[in-house]
Amino acid sequence: MLPLSTGNTQGCKPISSNCVVWQGPDLNCINVCNGDTISIVVAKMAELICTLIDTGIDASFDISGINQNCYVQYQEPGQDLTEIINNIIQTTCNNIGNITNLQNTLNVLIEDIDDLELEQGPQGPQGPPGEAGAAGEAGAPGSIITNIVDNGNGTFTITYQTGETIVTNTIETIPGLPGEDGGPGEQGPPGLPGNIKVTLPKCFISEVGTLTDNLNNITIGDNGTMLLQAQDALGNEITGAYTESFIEADGTTTEYTYSGWADLVTQKLCCLLDDSRCSSGTTSTSTDVLLTPNSDRVVRNLPIITQLKNRIVAVERKGASVYTPPKILARYVTNKVGQRVEMHELLSALEMDYGSLRNAIGSSSEVLKASRQQCINLSAESRLSGNGVMSTLPGWNSAPKNLSEAFSNAWKTICDMRKAVATLQTSVTPTGCSGFVYDPKLSLTKDGTGNINGIKFLFTSMTIPEGYTDSNKVKGTKITVEDSSLNTVVKFANITNLSTSATGFTIGNLATSGLDITSNFKIKIEFAFTDGSNLCERIMDFTLENTSACPTVTLLTTGETAITYSVTGLSTTSKSTYEVIVEDQAGSTISKQTISSPSQTSTTGKASNLVAGTTYDIYVKTTSLSGNISTCSKTTFTTSAPVCTSYSYTSTDYKTAIADVGSTKITLATYKSGTTVTAWIVGFSPETGLPCVYKGTDSSETGVDDTFVLNSTSISDNPTTSINCGNVAYPASGMTTLMNSNENGWQYLDAIKKDGRTNYYIYALANTANKSIDQVVFCCDCKPSYVRTKYGDTSSIAKSEAYSPDRHSWYVVANKTLRIPIDIVGYSQQTAAIKWNATSTLGGATSFVLPTDTAYDSSLGGTVQLNYTPSASRPIGGIDSVEVYAETDCTVGNPGNRTVNTITIPINDAATINQGNTDITVFIDTNVVSEDEATVIKTEIDRVKTDIQDNCPDWSGVINYVPVGGSNSGDYLDYTKAMVDMKAGGSGSITVASGYTSVKSLPSYWAAGSSAGIPSSVYLICFIGDVNSKGNYGGANLSQGWGVQPTAKYQKNYDELLDILYVNGTARTTWGSDQGCTYKKFTLNQILVPLVSGSQDGSAATVLQTAGALTGTVLSETGFKGFPAGSVKNPINLNDYMGPNASQMVPYNGTTVGASNTIIGLYNYGFRVLPFIDKSYLESDSNAHSAGDQIEFLGNAIKRVTGVDSSGMGISTDVTCPTGTDSIQLMTGTLNGATVSTYGTDPSDTTNCTKAGSYSVTASNTVPLYNSTGIEFDPSVPAYLTISGGNAGAVSAQPVDGAYYAQQGAASTNAVRRVAQYDRDGITTGKYWVNAKAVTDC
Secondary structure, eight states, X not given: OOOOOTTOOSOOOOOOGGGOBOOSOOBGGGTBOTTOBHHHHHHHHHHHHHHHHHHOSOXXXXXXXXXXXXXXXXXXXXXXXXXXXXHHHHHHHHHHHHHHHHHHHHHHHHHHHHHOOOOOOOOOOOXXXXXXXXXXXXXXXXXXXXXXXXXXXXXXXXXXXXXXXXXXXXXXXXOOOOOOOOOOOOOOOOOOOOOOEEEOOHHHHTTSOEEEETTTTXXXXXXXXXXXXXXOTXXXXXXXXXXXXXXXXXXXXXXXXXXXXXXXXXXXXXXXXXXXXXXXXXXXXXXXXXXXXXXXXXXXXXXXXXXXXXHHHHHHHOOSSOOOOOOEEOSSSSSOTTSEEOXXXXXXXXXXXXXXXXXXXXXXXXXXXXXXXXXXXXXXXXXXXXXXXXXXXXXXXXXXXXXXXXXXXXXXXXXXXXXXXXXXXXXXXXXXXXXXXXXXXXXXXXXXXXXXXXXXEEOTTOBOOTXXXXXXXXXXXXXXXXXXXXXEEEEEEOHHHHXXXXXXXXXXXXXXXXOOTTSOEEEEEEEEEEOSSOEEEEEEEEEEOOGGGOOEEEEEEEOSSOEEEEEEOOOXXXXXXXXXXXXXXXXXEEEEEEEESOSSSEEEEEEOSOOTTOEEEEEEEEEOTTOOEEEOOOEEEEOOOOOOOOEEEXXXXXXXXXXXXXXXXXXXXXXXXXXXXXXXXXXXXXXXXXXXXXXXXXXXXXXXXXXXXXXXXXXXXXXXOOEEETXXXXXXXXXXXXXXXXXXXXXXXXXXXXXXXXXXXXXXXXXXTTTEEEEEEEESOOOOEEEEEOOSXXXXXXXXXXXXXXXXXXXEOTTSOEEEEXXXXXXXXXXXXXXXXXXXXXXXXXXXXXXXXXXXXXXXXXXXXXXXXXXXXXXXXXXXXXXXXXXXXXXXXXXXXXXXXXXXXXXXXXXXXXXXXXXXXXXXXXXXSOHHHHHHHHHHHHHHHHHHHHHXXXXXXXXXXXXEESTTTTOHHHHHXXXXXXXGGOOOSSEEOSOOTTTOBOOGGGSTTOOOOOOSEXXXXXXXXXXXXXXXXXXXSGGGTTTTOSOHHHHHHHHHHHHHTTTTSSOOSHXXXXXXXXXXXXXXXXXXXXXXXXXXXXXXXXXXXXXXXXXXXXXXXXXXXXXXXXXXXXXXXXXXXXXXXXXXXOXXXXXXXXXXXXXXXXXXXXXXEOTTOBGGGGSTTSOXXXXXXXXXXXXXXXXXXXXXXXXXXXXXXXXXOOOBOOSOEEOBEEETTEEEOEXXXXXXXXXXXXXXXXXXXXXXXXXXXXXXXXXXXXXXXXOBSSHHHHHHTOGGGSOOTTOEEEEOOOGGGTTTOEEEEEOTTHHHHSOSEEEEEEGGGO
């Protein structure tokens, strides 16, 4: 047989297969022996393949080397190769859904990532050259020929396995047709199982590492093949037949080995199914080495992961869209406190601040360790002051767990020690030398002509212990007098005798003693006392200034550059020399006049070459004939300021080049938009020297991104307020009351000096809506200054933002001083301290605390702090006010300027939260307030809630929100009634509005079927705005005045309110009787907030109605100033109705028609009114023209009226927390180890013990009971059905007399479930509970 080598391209000669002999080992499994021809070997293999095709894979295939561990937890292992492959297919199918879910999740993630806009950072430095890349994949093997056709024209058509065909004129390398079959050979021994090859698809090759066939030392490329399992001639698995490798970023290579296709697929499936089975690859050839998703082997090459990676890289490289992180308001750190700064800037500052703080106070473990260094057993040590041990001190922490508790103990210990020492000081008499007090008084005496003639000593201020006398009993104590020429006189005096003498001791005739009477004198007193056993000594030195030689200098005229003066009191006999000296504040002599041996006692002089508007000192230096020099006291004066002209500039006058402003300048404002920073700067023109304003973008100011930054302070709470400079008024053009006053309207910047002399006071008209400064005034007049109160922590908000509207009341807590920080806006650089004045109040004492006073609280701040201490007797409605006037060196002699230097501060009584568990219930009239506006209310009051919790951690109450609907939604006394008759799902006095789901949260005891009682303390905040069309209390508008008030509905509700509070000792209304008002239902605080929407509308009428109901009468002038109605936007004038000269009397007095109750002001029943909250505060962006804080005005007002933070600073001095408690508590027992707190009696037969047991099986049939001990069925104390009834000690609130009450519980527990009978006559019998037993014993 002559073969054709059709696939040979290497030039080999054709050789017949019959001529080639198999020289390999015997292959028993296919009966091939060493020495057989290749024809026989191929035939045997073909037969085996046919058999496999016809019968399937033989079950005897050796599968012992295939690792099936990864999926045996999901299904049984395969027993032959067919089952293994089926298992692989099944496992793959089962995971298609999981992979699809994963892909869907990743797609969502990809979309989210695509939506991100990332800010591209600056280009980094060029990195070093990367490592060389891995070798490329091997090329695909050549195609296989499937057919050759002789075309009969000398050409041949060749067909390949791919379906492609070519035509060629040579067939030297094309194999010939097969020869005839040879005869069958002899059958050999059985051979080993053959290896099955698997063709690897291109998609697989591209998604894994580099695969190497170690058996043939080749790289497997697209459509390459792998053995299903590589085996040696003996059928043993070849574990390292194939290698998968990855090149890491650091250039190292990680490898994984497999025995074949089955091993590779199995391991990758295991890794996908359970990543805990994946471990890091190594260069090891162990078959135990698995893949790891953590090192990004298998999963990193899944198509969806690759896609995700590529898209993330694309997002990271995206430069067109820039994500700008939000800025954070810097409240405590950075040098931009009060401004919004970049996140990274704030983080850096926080890290530095934290590091400094940590270095200062130590690490947390060190601080904690230090806090636990309390003296051993200190809690059990006796107090140094008072009785008991240390642990009995209020608030003592027996085992301090943190620094705050340790500090608390330390202060309590210090205070205990101080009290003990103070007691010791007052109770122990000083002994020995410690009892002496050395305090002699010395003075010069003069003769009738004014000359010095002696030195007087008084010793009456000294203390000499009993039994002590001068140690020199003959002479006494030695006293030495020395003049400036060192001449001395020595005298002795008996100090013991003189200590009680009012005339003292005098050393006279100094001139005849040889002393210079024009000199200063040094005196030495050498004290020495003895009691016969002890000697007590002390030497004291004194210097007496001899001012008698000093003449008097009086300024006659003061000009800009010169002064004239007179000198009187010159001595014509002493032949002294006098020098009149003028010095500047640096001590340099500017002028000197010398007067030698004057012949007259007075003269005049002049000092020139002075600078206008500059401060100097003038004094006299006297030199006596003997050369003694006396420097007399100095007089300070200031030359006249140069003539000043005020200037006003509008935007059209501004300079546009920074060079047009000289070196003396102040930045007024900046606005940064993108990279452009616009700045407004005031200064002086280098050319003309006149004041000027610059607005431009070529300054060095950096600004804050997208923020209009003002460096000034608002002068008023009304943006439309004008300023007066000299006799010229400058209106706030373009301003409206809609704007936030903190950042709009006239603002004061600072004083700026021209050439160091002329002072200009800078005022700017800011317009935040336009982000502009519309006008600047350089004012020569320093008198305009504005007094403002501030509320809030200026470390977290801009200083201007702390100025709440002047008409917002401050609230004072009973028996506690209210502290109000006050600032002066405008010129306040004083040569003397500002003089603060306060008018008289109706019910409190006022005082000022200056920054120089020890009582000044720097954490509270303010140019001055006003203290208001309330008197026990409060004014009408708890309403007071005080006017504060600041007298500066610019206002002295200018009483007309008092109008701007004065502020009226309204002060009202706070309504504090009564108990630690008191809930706050907020009622919102939905006919006045939209849901969006209600959401703002909730946001603000929730902010207040956070502050309460921070300041008063023991408060456990909650805040409820009740939206009120219906036609009578403005009748706020119905809100009070609802706290009674809405219990347990009652229909009640109000209609709860539908909707308002973002706000609504009703009191829990209102729920249908609730067994909870009415709370003993109620705090209500009521947002209303219309008590006419949406209520029945007031008029339709302000012009209607009082009309027919109080209306019939108000009188009815008033009677019912008094029943709730049990004012008359009995219920006087049908409603009160129905609700069991036989005792005070609860302690009440009710805050009315009439939302102001106009100056004359229904909201104004609501303010009038609530004001009249609150006070019951007109107010005095001081009281009326303490009740500023309306807002800056919508002021309301109640003077004709509530003022001291009202034309109509307040009608809320007399008696009610229904129950004949005396009508008095609701203030007496715990009501307060906030008449200054504008409805515009509730807009989602109430500050349309600024980024200010009008929304927070509401929350701040609530914090003030509740007393939880009267200063807004969170300072403990200004915080009042709930402290009240109930006199009774929940009665509890146990049933089979569980706590029982509800009990039941059968209302059809209350005296039946058995029925009580049966009735109380159902939980809804039982109620809580209360007593003073909390002990179940305690016979020694009365029990009550409600807390309020127990607080009031009301018999009517006790359980039914003679009724059996059984524990709530299952009937199966009757053998241990307790029951007892109540006796209201227990106060007489001594037992309130009798016949206590188990239910089965009834």
